[in-house]
Every structure is written in structure tokens, then in C-alpha cells.
Amino acid sequence: MKLDLEDLRVVVTAAAAGIGRATAQMFAEHGAHVWACDIDEEALAIVCEHPRIEGHIADVGDTTSIDAFMTEAMTAMGGIDVLVNNAGIAGPGGHVEDVDPADVSHTLDVDVTSMFRTSRHAIPEMKAAGSGLIVNISSTAGLHGFPYRSAYAAAKWAVIGLTKTMAMELGEYGVRANVICPGSITGERMDHVVELEAQATGRPTDDIRAGFAAQVSMRTFIDPEEIAQTICVLASPAGLQISGQVLSVDGH
Numbered sequence: 001m002k003l004d005l006e007d008l009r010v011v012v013t014a015a016a017a018g019i020g021r022a023t024a025q026m027f028a029e030h031g032a033h034v035w036a037c038d039i040d041e042e043a044l045a046i047v048c049e050h051p052r053i054e055g056h057i058a059d060v061g062d063t064t065s066i067d068a069f070m071t072e073a074m075t076a077m078g079g080i081d082v083l084v085n086n087a088g089i090a091g092p093g094g095h096v097e098d099v100d101p102a103d104v105s106h107t108l109d110v111d112v113t114s115m116f117r118t119s120r121h122a123i124p125e126m127k128a129a130g131s132g133l134i135v136n137i138s139s140t141a142g143l144h145g146f147p148y149r150s151a152y153a154a155a156k157w158a159v160i161g162l163t164k165t166m167a168m169e170l171g172e173y174g175v176r177a178n179v180i181c182p183g184s185i186t187g188e189r190m191d192h193v194v195e196l197e198a199q200a201t202g203r204p205t206d207d208i209r210a211g212f213a214a215q216v217s218m219r220t221f222i223d224p225e226e227i228a229q230t231i232c233v234l235a236s237p238a239g240l241q242i243s244g245q246v247l248s249v250d251g252h
Helices: 018-029 041-047 063-077 101-129 150-173 188-201 205-214 224-235
Strands: 009-012 033-038 053-057 082-085 132-137 175-182 246-249
Touching: 009 018, 009 063, 018 033, 018 041, 018 053, 018 082, 018 224, 033 041, 033 063, 041 053, 053 063, 063 101, 082 101, 101 132, 101 150, 101 175, 132 150, 132 224, 150 175, 150 246, 175 224, 188 205, 224 246
Parallel strands: 009 033, 009 082, 033 053, 082 132, 132 175, 175 246
Antiparallel strands: none
């Protein structure tokens, strides 16, 4: 199947690594124009070696920073067709009663409020154009909960509610919104998650990693490229009637 993503104008947050990097690169390889942001300047520069990816340092947790990035990106591209809200942090680990409320607030700000920051720029342009796609990245923790990761789970449940509401508000304008719930993703971020749970439970990291794999029927971790493929299908003509959906890519 031909994805037909040529000349789409795409914004991807947290694009220097993992899902964000894979998504930016896949769109670019299929002919889209991509504007990417991250807080890691060195890693972002490597992603932007692709001639169809423009990257700028921006902190999704800072309104001034993300406002400047979104304005610059949309001005340079002459609009926006796809917004991928990928940025997020793991948040604190530990029992609910031991978690610092300040850490909870920070997790919610980066994982949820940041999506409001970017979307408030994209939505008016998409509505005026009569088309557009917003993809918000949640997690299977937003479907089932996540012991010792209460702030993260709360944020990821909120992402699903936000996305479904966006789809209901925007559908009449031809704008779609979907949420993807990745399972356990290979890479440094998942390594950090495993370490947090090891610290919270006192269990060996190998046991925790094996436990994550055992939770799914296919006994597997997910590659970032598999999430990128799903996003690109949603942005292609094959996804034009898909909105308000929660898509799990998790090996279940």
C-alpha cells in the first residue's frame, strides 16, 4: 500500500529519540515536510540531517518556548496538516502516598498540558483548512493503570480523554484526532522505567523486564518504528475515516 504522504506539513514533538525520531524520519522518507522539536540539541541535530526535517530546541513544558516553535514551524510551512504530540516524561516512581505532589504536577504538565499548548496553535489552522490530524501518544498505562507509576498513569488516562474530546469537537470541521497507546518500547526510556520500578520494589531489573514482556500475548517489546508506521497510516488516505480511536500497539 502506498502511504501517499508527499508534501504533508508535519510537526513532531520530542523528536530527538525513540518514537518521535522514528516518526519524523518516516514522514520525511515518504516526502513530508517535518518540523521537529526537542530539548536535546545534540540528538536533534542528528535527526535534522535529513533534508526534509527542520528542527529547533523547544521545551513543551514552557508556554513561551512552544508558542515560538509552533508559530515558526507553521509560518515556515504555510500551515499544518499533522500534529504528533509525542513528548512526555516517565514521572516519579513509588507508592502513591510517597510521591511528591510537585513531581505529579510536573508530569501532568509535560505529558498532558503540553498537548494543549501545541494544539491551540494547530487547531485553528486545521479548522480553516477543513482537514487535519492530531495524534496524541498515550500508553497502555492509560488503559490498565501502572503500579508505582501513579502520576504517569494519571497523565496517560488524561491524554485519552483529551483526544476523544478533540475528535468530538473537531469532526464537523474535517479534523481528526486519535490516540496511540504503545506497549513497552525498546530503548533508553524503557530502561529508565524498568530501573524506577526496580528501585520502588527492590526486585532485579531482569525480572521486571521479563514481567513486562510476559504481560502481553506476543511476549514482546515494541520497536519505535512500529508506532511510526501506525501514525503514518493514520495520516495517509487509508486513515481518513479514523477519528476518536484509541489504538493499542502493544503486542496483545
